[in-house]
Amino acid sequence: MSDDIRGLTARLAEEPSSLAFLELGEALRRRGQLEAAYKVARGGLSRYPDLADAHDLLAHILGDQGDLAGAFDAWVEALRVDPMRTSALKGIGFLYFRAGDVAAAREHLQRAADIDPDDAAITQALARMSEAGRARASASPAGQGIPVVAPQEAAAEASGDNTDHGLLLVDGNGLRLSGHLRSGSLGDVGDRVAAELAGVSKEASRTTRLLGLGTWQTIAVESPEANLFLLAPTPDTVLLTIRETSLPMARLGLIAERAARDARAWLGHQE
Amino acid sequence: MSPANAALVRVTQVPGVRGSLLISATDGLVVAERLMDGIDGRAVAALAASLVQRLSRAAIGAGMRIPTFVHLRGNEGSVLAAPGQNDLVLVALTGLDANLGLARLEMLDAVGRLN
Incomplete structure (x- = not known):
């Protein structure tokens, strides 16, 4: 047993409620002691079922063990706790990507x-994925395997076509709660747009109410550069999702609805 | 029939559309309207203009140009807006059963003819 693992084991034994299990589990995983790492991660999760780090650790261990379905579930759980993870x-x-669902992987x-x-x-992985997708499209025989590319291993230049797209969660006062919005030379414009969105939400509420259209649900905005989709995950927040114009608006709406569900769960955990 | 009225006729013929208006974006005034009874054109114009202006500011803040089409969906109907040139915005009010895809196409085409 190496010194670091011995030290972490001792620390955890002295204080079972500490978060040392995260370091210990990761150290064991890196040494290939997957069964021991699994037990440590499970033990930690029993104490901290709402700790995204713990679910993340478990997902990595299960992935190394070849239990990809288990790893998937653990990462889904991590996202439930922290949608921005x-x-x-x-x-x-x-x-x-490994399963061959390139669209979902890209998403x-x-x-x-x-x-x-x-x-x-991430941008490198996206670029590699695009390359792999092109190669796949031009490959002759159907059923040829898709090259397995781990995002962390991918190496290619960053693609510039998505730099002005983003996801932004804003509170009722126009302050950014989470997410980013980048725009070419302007850099991160999240705070500026967030300030405008509080007014948009109030305006939308007023409009639908006064025109007898009920409660506002969504706002879809087409612009020459991108499509924007707004909805309110909770009465006091607005979520803005932006994608390139090639993505159909109805599909952008589905993506935004899913992001709103994640945001609701995340907001619930912040209370 | 004026080009503005022709545009309104085309839009209001789409199933589920309760009415349409041509408004001024900056002051929210009605330029022309074709509405079902009971709909206050001035209120629609003022509210739609204000919303489009807000959204335009948000889009510009995000480094984009002003929107070409806006769809505000309520749980009992929608407001559609197609900003055009010369400060004009074509607006439509729809019910839940409206053919929104057709209404969008007609509005974009109509506002394009007005430009």
Whole structure:
């Protein structure tokens, strides 16, 4: 047993409620002691069922053990606790890619990129995925296997066509709760747009109420550069999702609805 | 029939559309209207203009140009707006059963003819 594992084991024994199980589980996983790592992660999760880090750790261990379905479920659980957790989005994206569902893989990686546009590994993975998709499309025999590319392993130049897209969760006062919005040379415009969105929500409420259209549900906005979709995950928040114009608006709506469900769960955990 | 009225006729012929208006985006005034009884054109114009202006500011803040089409969906109907040139916005009010896809196409085409 190495010194670091011995030290972490002792620390956990002295204080079973500490978060040392995260480090210990990861150390065991990296050494290939997967069964021991699994027990440590499970033990930690029994104490901290709502800790996204613990679900993330378990997902990595299960993935290493070859239990991809288990890893998928663990990352889904991590996202339930923390919808903005990019490691879980990357993990699920990777699993979708392995399963051959490139669209779903791209969707998850794009969400991760929207949340953390500075993570070069994600943009590189997206670029590699595009390359693999093109190669697949031009490959002759049907049924040829899709190359397995782990997002973390991918290496290619960042694609620039998604830099002004994003996801933004805003409170009723126009303050950003989560997410990013980048726009070319303007950089991160999230706070600026958030300030405008509080007014939009009030305006939408007033309009539907006074015109006898009930409660506002969604706003779909087409612009020459991108499509925007707004909805209110809770009465006091607005979620903005932006995608390129090639994505049909109805599909953008489905993506936004899913993001809103995640946001509702996340907001519930913040209370 | 004027081009503005022709545009309104085309839009209001779409199933589920309760009425349509041509409004001024900056001051929210009605330029032309074709509405079912009971719908207050001035209120629709003022509210739609204000909403489109807000959304335009948000879009510009995000580094985009002003919207080409807006769809506000309530649980009992929708407001559709197609901003055009010369400060004009074509607006339609629809019920839940409206053919929104057809209404959008007609509005974009109509506002394009007005430009």
